[in-house]
Amino acid sequence: MSGQVEGLVAIVTGGASGIGAAIARRLHEEGAQVAVLDRDPSGADERFAAFTADVSDRASVDAAVAGVAERFGRIDVVINNAGIGAQGDVTANDDDEWARVLSINVTGIARVTSAALPWLRRSPAAAVCNTASIASTTGLPQRALYSASKGAVSALTRAMAAHHPREGIRGSAGHPRTPAPPRGGGRAGPAAGP
Template sequence: MTQEFTNLVAVVTGGASGIGAAIAARLHEQGASVAVLDLRPEGADAAHFAVQANVADSASVEAAIAAVAEKFGRIDIVINNAGIGAQGTIESNDDDEWARVFNINVTGIARVTRAALPYLRVSPSAAVVNTSSIAATAGLPQRALYTASKGAVLSLTRAMAADHLREGIRVNCVNPGTADTPWVTGLLTKAADPVAERAALNARQPHGRLVAADEVADAVVYLASPRSGSTTGASIAVDGGMQNLRLRPE
């Protein structure tokens, strides 16, 4: 395996579990020093520098980024993966919940990247990768609030890419389909018929299964890589074809 991230420092928010943990592992395998920022850092792999951080709170984020910079002396890559879900139509969540989800899923990206900007600006390989969702590009039932937040992430990614390109900072995002993560498993256990619900989620994606966290991580690593210097303002769908394919029923 190539070591293209050797001597680079990567910050991964929400990196103690699920997709974030897979991203952190991939970056570490390819030579990066990885700092995991998470509400529950004790769940992070011992190979990483784990820091408690709440992306919904500016003071917490700034303290965490300062700790990473003190530990490694630099920050080259920021993976904004932390986020929460929400279910229902526009009437299912009150104003406080709309504000809470946007504060974490959207403003959280701004907080973390803003705190890291002084270090990214002096990095020779600066990259930011945000986690959006298939919900940003396809209308899914019972996901109004979540969809709105992830649509904002997709648009924010493009705006950030335009703002910081001439500072040498690339910004991209991934749009995963429904992934086989502990969070999704937890939702399935609450369903009236978990087996039928999993089968429906599998069938919704054209390739017939949930997306693997490692598949999302591989896309993130491509976007973060110094070898992807001409890729910015882009989004990669990792969704089994859900965004663009319209297959006939079997």
């Protein structure tokens, strides 16, 4: 990545902790100006601009992205990393949990990218990268809902990568390894990671 993000403004959702925080640090080390969007940005590195945003809420996302644009005057890179985990087979999660996980892990990507698109279209080096998971391509036990959500992220990313290059916006996805569920399975956890 050396030199590729120098001087660019990058948004990282879920960037106050975990994989998102590591991504934000790396972008900063490579010369990007970083804006972290997180439900609780209090843990974000003080070198980054931090904005409160819940990716499951369009108004919250729109306000945070507008805040980034106002502060920096541009948005060049969006890293859609915010996500939550879920454990269990297809019987383990009720309809409300399915809706919640899909809203955060999948529709959240659409919300953030949609809000940032007007700025990305103006950038000479625009890129969107979505955090998928190895669970999107490999069958994992006790990960039905989570795998379905990350499979949707992979499909959404392919659609974005096919459409947005005509606007000068590259699309890609990362596929980190998913932690194994505890022995014996279990219900949805608060955040099993991307």
